[in-house]
Amino acid sequence: MARRDYLGNFELMVMLALMRLGENAYGVPISKEIEERTGREVVLGSVYATLERLAEKGLVSSDLGESTAERGGRAKRYFRVTPKGLREVRHAQAALKKLWQGLPQLEGGSV
């Protein structure tokens, strides 16, 4: 069986946030999306570190956008999931679904 690097927990969160945000996926909304949906504070530096790692693996790509005064004249960097990235997310989803199936502890929602 070929060795496969699975997406880490936070990597998967970032990928899913990118997919949800579509065209508007840059640092601020990505971290907000993860914060709102997981309820935990996100360090922007960790989002960027993860995005750089994902870009090295070819799972995301990025483009420079417009710079605005409220950003101190610095440009936004928009990220998007590549076809390879989408395949990886689908694979992770399938693997997690299989792992979640048939676990009595997770059924019913009590405790």
Place this chain on the structure above:
Amino acid sequence: MRTSNPPIVATWLLERLYTGEKSESLIGDLVECYSHGRSGAWYWRQVLAAIALSFCKEVRGHIFLAIRAVVTGWLAFFMFRFISFGMLSRFHLWLHLYHKVPLLFVGYAAAPLTFLPWALVWIASGWFLASHHRPHSAFMLLAFSGSVLLWNLQGLPWTIHLLFEAMSNPRFVPQLAFDLMELTLPPICIAFGGLLAGLSKTSPSAQEKQHVT
């Protein structure tokens, strides 16, 4: 929307010490969040975490370079300590013999005099390290500063003990200030020495990519 600028020192540190590739976009994002109401403490926390994360990533990828930074930094430190304190003790002895200056500085009032030669030694070490590893001096300085901080952390339990003592008894405050100074002075001086040599922001990873392209 807030119009005031975010903490300048924090941004300055991030510009120089963050070794990730997309630092401009990250700073822009942080400035945007700050302008939308995030606090200065939040900004500082984000900046320090971003620097620490990017540094850890670089260390994982360039462990031998990090070891070289630590070894070179400490060797430079011992060399400059030997030179300066050897010279200082002779000068001190000369002052004592010919001008009747007392041999020992005693008391907290003399603390700045005690710290000054140490500060110069740390500055010289930072300068030496940065000037001999120009392509990625920020990374080298961070690695060396980290090792010095780790080494100094051995005194942390005593400093914490002093902190609690100083809360109930003010006579421990000068000793606490002295200990805190001892803990924080080396990294600051190393960074200052690096600045004197001209900090290069290029990270080892970025340099490797430049070689490839």
